[in-house]
Amino acid sequence: MIAGISEAGLDKGVFAEPVSVLDVQAQCATRAVADAGLTMADVDGVLTAGLWGMPGAGTLMPLSVVEHLGIKPRFIDGTNIGGSAFDAHVAHAAMAIERGYCDVAVITYASDQRSASGRNLAGKPPHLNMQFDSPFGLLTPIGSYALAAHRHMHEYGTTSEQLAEIAVAARRWAQLNPAATKRDELSVDDVLDSAMISDPLHKLDACLVTDGGGAVVVTTPEKLGTDARKKAVYVRGYGESVSHWTINSMPDLTTTPAAHSGPAAMRMAGVSHDDFDVVQIYDSFTITVLLTLEALGFCKPGEGGEFVSGGRIAPGGAFPMNTSGGGLSCSHPGMYGMFLLFEAVRQLRGDAGERQLDKATTALVNGTGGGLSSTATCVLSNR
């Protein structure tokens, strides 16, 4: 079960005070462990992903984090599959605990992407292993997602207006979240009128570039006191899948690996699509959400545009999604996946303030790695 969470404080997308990413992880780990009613001395498992390729992240991140925490864990996992890493970490922690490799696992992450490397990813060429992408102009993540968006439009007639609905819904949720970076009014026209970054994706189809960090504690009911047990969230199912890394190798530009991780997680949990009260879906770009909803089976391939339209995913809609404002309007530090877990846990605990849903018993969380490469899905429930 997830027994503790802690998210680093931000001021308009930047760490509220200057800190190192290791300090942020250590502070959040300590607070998340306290949230679970435990102490750092109880922690015997550490899972972390670092921020590959970005300055300020340090090297051999799991070792740096463990040393900084000052503990000697008997289970370590440094899996880095991008934005889906943290949902995969929940699965790995649950498996490790079940197998007796550890009893209390802490998952940590922090990124100073905005304060260290600037706001705009455009013009910062990535890595030499992108030799079949970069020479063709795909210098930053958005180009890959633009290819997928174009393909979806070509295959199914999806429109820019439908993609913009996803950004507008995220903003409406963010307006209910005092911690969100962007809270001003946003319309479909505003999205369409924003700068075209990589056709057909506009600036407001893209996630924010922010700082951020946090920690999640996974353990068993036996380790928890009565109070901590009451607010813990059960991990009912999980699945993960990777289909490629660079976009030139994606088997089908309109199908993400969530088509595998989602059903696996739902099967394990014994739930179906109608059982979810809230879903948290990685929203690096608006198209990421649309493709993921289809891959998870919430609608058929090609029907994502219609599914997200008419306010269905906005506050008051029939399908509450990304209720914090997500990466599009709340915060998006490098690999944002852990933040989906925070919001799911808050909703299931009844701690989501003005945006709290009347009924929040079962949640689906789906992280996606860069270039739509990897996914990890978790089914969480408060009973």
Ligand SMILES: CC(=O)CC(=O)SCCNC(=O)CCNC(=O)[C@H](O)C(C)(C)COP(=O)(O)OP(=O)(O)OC[C@H]1O[C@@H](n2cnc3c(N)ncnc32)[C@H](O)[C@@H]1OP(=O)(O)O
């Ligand atoms: C890693 C994984 O595994 C998976 C992934 O997550 S892949 C995704 C990784 N992340 C990205 O690719 C980030 C995508 N976004 C961007 O690169 C940039 O936001 C962008 C290129 C779209 C826009 O950058 P820009 O035009 O240079 O904007 P910038 O000069 O930084 O900011 C100007 C204003 O616009 C705002 N802004 C910038 N991007 C915004 C966005 N996406 N949404 C809303 N507002 C935005 C800024 O906050 C700023 O507002 P203020 O003047 O009020 O402070």
